[in-house]
Amino acid sequence: MANLHRLLQDEQDTVALGRKMADAVKHFDQGFVAYLNGDLGAGKTTMTRGFVQGMGHEGHVKSPTYTLVEPYDLGQWQVYHFDLYRLADPEELEFMGIRDYFSENSCCFIEWPEKGEGILANADVTINIAYEDTKRSVEIIAQTTRGENLVDYLKR
Template identity: 50%
Template sequence: MQYTIKLPNLHATKEFAKLISQSINPNFVITLKGDLGAGKTTLVREVLYHLGVVGSVKSPTYILVEPYIVNDIQINHFDLYRFNDPDEWIESGFDEYFSSNCICFIEWPEKADSYLPQVDWKLQITVDDETRSIEINSQSDKGRECLMQLTKIAAR
């Protein structure tokens, strides 16, 4: 299943982040693709706030992964931009970050190549001035169910 939406400004992106937070639940993996500055971190940050993360949500560009725990849910926000080789996925022990109680967001998933775990949503952001176009493709049964949930809430 595929869903696309145009977000004309930052406010619209924040509103859409709320929809995402209401549509997903633990045991979920989202990859985010898009150019540098497309808005991957901005979107994840807003989703995390809606999931209940308080305080600052920094871009994990230099540390590769930023973990959070909120309401007994583990949230892991990856940014693999600085991977020089996909093998760093194994060297960093990143498989250990995936469990049934966890929601994972992965920026620059292409850097991990075939090491990536099963993904539920592939999300792509394209930029046109201030407007962001977002395309979500579900990759699993659960991903499809959650995307249907998102379209239902969006139609309200």
């Protein structure tokens, strides 16, 4: 399966990569599910912000630390930004009606996906972000054909 490895020099680089993922969604007319891994402050929310803005959202992008999910209704697309850091029990996701969030017209960015293991939809891409001195390194690994399309697009 395809993967991409890149050094992100600064916050702008991280935002730009998120934006390019939004371009890919419009190019293929296909949503995807991304699992975001990385320590606190790695840049998971920053990358998601680039994506959400690239999909056409103009306001603030806040971290859904207490609400678990922040929905964005963007024309034909629904974007869901999850932060499961504070999720105590994966069953809570069932009560939220989690399955409805994963559809043909949705894009899901999920921080701390391991907290929802067994209940979340499978990832099309896994995104690993790590501290590299003051910069970040990112690895994007395709897990499905849809994920491969995305990774190939990001390499262009």
